Amino acid sequence: MAKNHQKQRFSPQAPPRFSPLPKAIPILVAAVFYAPQWAQAACTGTTTVSCTGALSGSLSYGSSIGEIDFLNANLAGSVNLNNPSGASTLTVTGSTLSASMQSALQVNNANGAVSLTLDAASQVVATPNGGQSNGAVQITTSVSNSGNIQLNNAASINAPGGLLVWNNGSGSAAISNSGTVTASGQSGLGATTEGGGSINVTNAANGQVQVQSNNGIDTHSNGVSGDTLIVNNGKVSSGSASGINSTSNGGNITIQNNGLIDSGNSAISVNSFSTGNVNIVSKGALNASGTGTYAININSNGGQVSIDSSTAPVRGAITVSATNGGVQGTVGNVTSNGTNAVALFFTGNNVSASGVTLNTVAGTDISTTFSGVAILSQGSTGGINLTTNGTIGGTQAVGRSGVVANITGAGNTANVQLQINNTVNATRTAVQGSTVGSGNVSIVGNGALSSQSGYGINAIAAGGNINVSANSAVTGVTALRGSSPNGSVALIANANLTGTGAVPLSGDLSGVALQVANASQASVDNYATATTQSTTSAVVDINAGSAVVNNHAGATLTGASDFAVNGRTGNVTINNDGTLYGYVTLQGSGNAFNNNSSQSFDLRNYVAGVQSVAVAQINGVFNNNANGVLRLLAVSNPQSVNNSGAWQTAGSLLPGNGVVQGQLTGVSNFTNSGVITLQGVDNGAGQAVAGDLLVITGSHAAGTSGGGVYTSNGGQLRVDTVLNQGGAASLSDVLVLDRTALGSGGATRVFVSRAGGLGSLTGTGATDGIEIIKVLDAGNSAQNAFVLGAPLSAGAFQYQLVQADGQNWYLQSSDLAAIAKIQTMLPLALSEFGLDTLGTLWQRVGDRRYQPQRQDEADSPAIWTRAGGRWGRTEGNIAGNGFSFASAYRLSGDFVEVGADRRLWRGDKGSLIGSAFASHGEGRMSLQDGASGQADLHSNSLGLALTWYGNNGYYLDVLGKWTHYDTELAADSVNGSPDGNGGLLSLETGYQYALNRNWSMVPQWQMVWQNNRLNSYTDSNGDSQPANSDHSLMGRLGVAWRYARPEDEGRGLNAYLKADLLHSFQDNSLVLFSNTPLQFHTQKTSAELGAGGNWSNNKRTVDAYAELNYRHALGSNGSYALGGTVGVRYRW
Incomplete structure (x- = not known):
């Protein structure tokens, strides 16, 4: 961001950018000479002077001269009109004024309106032998009406300084250029008012202003009022300064660019030191070449700032530093190097301040080696409202963040509202909105958002509420993140999210698709596919006093870590209506897992080729509702197996060779109205594989009862079993429970798929047969909690499910198969x-x-x-x-x-x-x-x-x-x-x-x-x-x-x-x-x-x-x- 220009009060002895002749010299000349004095001149007239032909030397006129006309003249010298008492008119038609001094044409201390017209193929050339020119044409006036300064047709000015107008009275200054102004040291077209007069500078379609080391068009309104209007329909270029530079101490500044502005520093630079408004409309190209340059650079002290570059190609940053007045902008294509493409800084402390509103236009792109859009509201008032319809980093990722919009004023109650309607591709964070005040943050991502080393969307609030909606794909080290320690956070994924797992620049979590970093309350809604490429991070990571995670119908939570949800604190409720792969860890208390999905909770722990025991820590209740399916998911051909934490009971096997084990721990009550399946045909094995083990316990160690209750409320249990004589030869999937109870929905129906065996008589003793349900608490195993869901036979023998010992459930055969x-x-x-x-x-x-x-x-x-x-x-x-x-x-x-x-x-x-x-x-x-x-x-x-x-x-x-x-x-x-x-x-x-x-x-x-x-x-x-x-x-x-x-x-x-x-x-x-x-x-x-x-x-x-x-x-x-x-x- 460019630094604020210091407010300047110019005097006749020290005008801005240029210095007219000292007052004493023209007054002295006027007093002594009442007629023009020259060495050689072909000029005639007393009040109206007409000059023609070849002339040499300097022409000086006093207050009695009202008009000077050059027609097809060629003057090798300067023209000075001093202290004209009335209106003055100067016309240069088909003539050349060439002076080897600072100014070729100068009007000093005019007491009336001054009109200057350079017409036809006229030229004004100043080539001083040393020092800088204050302007080849320089006009100083103090009246309320300064007349019109016009360069028409093929007229040209060529000098270290161009055409400069200074009104030190209450009058206005107006310049119209249709010719060519070439300056090397000072501004091309300059206009200054001291007493509140307006400034109007127009560079017509065929007008050209070319300056090497200063501003192309330079205006200064130093009074407490007076508006400035600059219209460029032609071409303005500056080698190392601003194409257009305008300052004002009181009035409004309006700049309209319909042509081309080319600069090696700032295409348009504005400093407004008072409450005047700034309005920039650029339909033509703005080209600020080089590193760290600005297409538009505005410093505003109090008025409203408005920018519209929606249809213009912009090269160089757009930067606004505004105090109190608020900023509104609409931008199109922006390309910058070495600075943020669009940077808006607002330090409003006025309660009526409107903050920052910015829109980008569809079909355009912002490209930069820094951030695409950076908005900073630093005061106690003023919010941020941003809508992007064009792309940011559409062809190549911006060097830093795509969008950064921050309120840093601690007492600011305003909101941050960001609507991103098109692609953002960033090296760091794609979109960030934050406030340290009490306001809310709302971010809607309707375009694809991508971050290589930061967040896809990052929303931060100190005490307000956060609402983030991703309606198009988001990719980032963390895809969606929200943090509001004293407020609520709502993250909504309507499109696919990917946590890449890359190393984050911030040192924060990597690979998380949906993260609530801190909140009093939180809600996470997933309607698409949220995934992580990390092997350690969870897909959903929550740190909140209370939270609800909704995985909606048709949605999926999955990732390389098989770590679906991490609830760090508080109580978390998971409502699964879609597909959830892996395991969950809910570290708080009073949690609830409501499984409503026929697409299932697929319990698994398979990371980087290593199969491990899938342990889901619930610390609360688990409701497998009527349509819910809980699957113990198969693992095919793991590179290795980690059996740490595995537990084995009679008839089951340790994980490996197609056998898997899952544990739901900290479950105070498991109500089954849906389906629990360990069958290979359901869990991806493709065939029946016996030996799986599923533990549902209130403790945190398999095999140790924690007093958790399994409530049969209808529902199903599906297992694979080798149907043989049982006993020591048993091989079956096994469900291990602490206690059982019979609910109003009736017994759980058990369906057995034969994984081998020709059938045999098992006997009907207390422990005869094949154990498929093990209950750890002997005195708390409800009768009729389980029934066989369908007749079961193998070979010639029929099997029945019986609670033979009053505790555990066995498959026993005592009859022939039908x-x-x-x-x-x-x-x-x-x-x-x-x-x-x-x-x-x-x-x-x-x-x-x-x-x-x-x-x-x-x-x-x-x-x-x-x-x-x-x-x-x-x-x-x-x-x-x-x-x-x-x-x-x-x-x-x-x-x-x-x-x-x-x-x-x-x-x-x-x-x-x-x-x-x-x-x-x-x-x-x-x-x-x-x-x-x-x-x-x-x-x-x-x-x-x-x-x-x-x-x-x-x-x-x-x-x-x-x-x-x-x-x-x-x-x-x-x-x-x-x-x-x-x-x-x-x-x-x-x-x-x-x-x-x-x-x-x-x-x-x-x-x-x-x-x-x-x-x-x-x-x-x-x-x-x-x-x-x-x-x-x-x-x-x-x-x-x-x-x-x-x-x-x-x-x-x-x-x-x-x-x-x-x-x-x-x-x-x-x-x-x-x-x-x-x-x-x-x-x-x-x-x-x-x-x-x-x-x-x-x-x-x-x-x-x-x-x-x-x-x-x-x-x-x-x-x-x-x-x-x-x-x-x-x-x-």
Whole structure:
């Protein structure tokens, strides 16, 4: 920042920047000479002097001269007009005034208005032999109206000093330049007023002011009033001073640049020592070359400062030092070297002071080797309001900070408000806002912010509140930071944040994405992804009396340190609705972790290739709410494993080889309404890996009870387990708790994923089985706190979750798996279904009435169809190696069959009938022993039969049938679809004994052999089940009592009652399920009662027949079946 210029009071003896001739000399000349004196001159006139032609020597005029005109003259000398009494006019047209002295044209102590016009190709040249020129053209006046000074067209001034106007009275000074002014030692265009007159300097579009070592345009308003207006539409350049320099002791200063200002120091320099306002508008370029130069340098003592360079390219810093009046600015492209690009310093102590307001324009960029925007409010009043729409360091990072806005006045109650709408790229802090007063700090980042060695956003307050919102990506050693020891801090991340982990210049934390360094209250809201590249720092770091961390839905907290949240003091509440990776450390007390997210809290400690125990220190309550998921996250292929702090219980493993361990310590109460999962399919391992350990304890040492209570409020626990015989062979994920309680939501449902094992009997003792939940406090383990969430089986065995010792929870197997039961009983069910679809001869084709007189009708070709159904239950025992379990199933089904008959041979003894048929059946077998499972059966059959009908009432039926089976097994969560084929042979015979005209008795005998084979298949657990086949031989012995109405009494009608005894001659079915041989034992003998009938029409072409029967196992009340058939036969 440039230093404040000292206020100057200029006198006629010591004017600013230039010195007119002493007053004594022109007065003396006026007194002695009343006519012009010259050595050689071609000038004529007394009050109006006209000069032309070649002239030499100096021209001096007294007070009587009112006008001097040079027309196409060439004067080798100077012109002096001394003490003109009235208005004076000087015109130089097409002429050259060349003097080898300080001034070529000088008006001294004018008592009237002075108008000077340099027109056409006029030139004024001063080349003093020694010393500095005060101005090639110098005008001194004391009147209220000083006239107009104009350089028109191609006029030029070339001298160590340019054109200088000094009004030591109350008048104004006005200069208009359309020509060229070249000066080497003094200012190009200079205007000074002493008595409050205004100053108006205009450099037109074709005007040029070129100065080597002083100001291009230089104005001084030394009175207590008088405004200054400088308008540059052309080009102003200064080699080592200011392009435009303006000072004022009282009036306003307005500078408008529509052209080019080029300077080796300051393009525009302003010093306002009073309450006058300063207004700078630059639409043209400002170019301050070199290091530490200023495009705009303003020192203001009390008025309002306004800057607008929004459309101008600016090279050099913009610096404002203002007292009381306030600063408003709008800037565009700024490039500076060696100083802050935009620096605004405000030292307001006036209660009405408006502070600093600055805007940058979209589509522009600020570039500097120092800071981009630096605003300092040092007084007791005045806030800071900054809006950036353009970039800062858009193409290359600024050398220091991007934006620094600080209130340093201790009693200042004003606020700092920063809105960053575009990119900021800084070497140090990207954006900082601070106050040592009681005001608030608000920073909104709508553009991408990046810091290489500092903060992305840093907000500091002594007692006010802080609100920081990042709506676009922020990167920094610490991305967002807020500190207000006596106020509140709110950090809001609506876009991704990255703490880089680079070494900070300040020695502060590195790698933190969201930091509350100090606050009485704090809130952190993350709506995006906040991460750290540091391996030691937390993603969120909080030091506050109380704080709330909200990780919103869809948001993520993650980092290379796996350190998600560090709560240093006070009480911290974490509300996780997104994804939180790693662990948390809440060092205060009264903390709460509310896990609401199905995207989960992923507990893990994996840093720089080293896997360690993930310890989350809660020191309060943990609520795993209804949608919450707590995952113990897997680690794949770590470079090394650090087991420091690890604890091991029976069945678990130490971390490593895919096994992980997590500990939640200092948990006074853990309420589980959501999901806790240790399963590999959930935690990234991709498969079940048994041996993980999760400890939830009120203490700070795993394995030592701290009295923490796990409250089951519904929810789930998911573990991986090797399903084997348990005991010393146990290998499972284990949950370790201090105490348990049953909440209003009910028990935690435990879901087990098999990580190996073929299943086995575990025993049912107090410590038999596989321990998956360990409770440290024996007397505080609630009953029914855990239940198995889904049926669990491995191989042939079913596992149950039991609190066997009244304390811990074990998986024990005491029964067969439902799928094993179905597979074992399925062959018998298929045999039963085959018998039901087979039936007897009468059930298949009805009762043919063979009498010699009706033999032709009986032997006629026929087609027939029938349908049937059954419903029944079968019970027995499934036995294996050293065990036997009672079981039962229910079988229901129906079928439809079509066939055709044709006589193959007829003789005196009887006829031989051939039959062909096809059938389709649908059935369902379902478990009836308390287990859940079923098998759907689909069968398609083809068959052939030969039947001998003897004329004496004897018949013999031989039948063969082939069947294809499709089955669909489903038991609990396991299913499979084995298919297969079956063959059946049946031999049936009977003899009809007439008892009287209507009644006869028919003894019957039948043998049925079946062979059913089901192919191998893979069930939904991935277990391969082998092929199984079953052979059966069943015999039936019975008698039927038949009633037939005589033909002369009407249409053919007969009915019958029957009683059968059935017996299975072969052993019970034997299957191999998951390499376990299983056999289903049932009662072999059963009795059956039935009733049926046959009806024929008068023409004997249509028969209808039906039967209903009931079967019951002898010696068992639980095996029975009810069946029936109905058929129609047409013959011709």
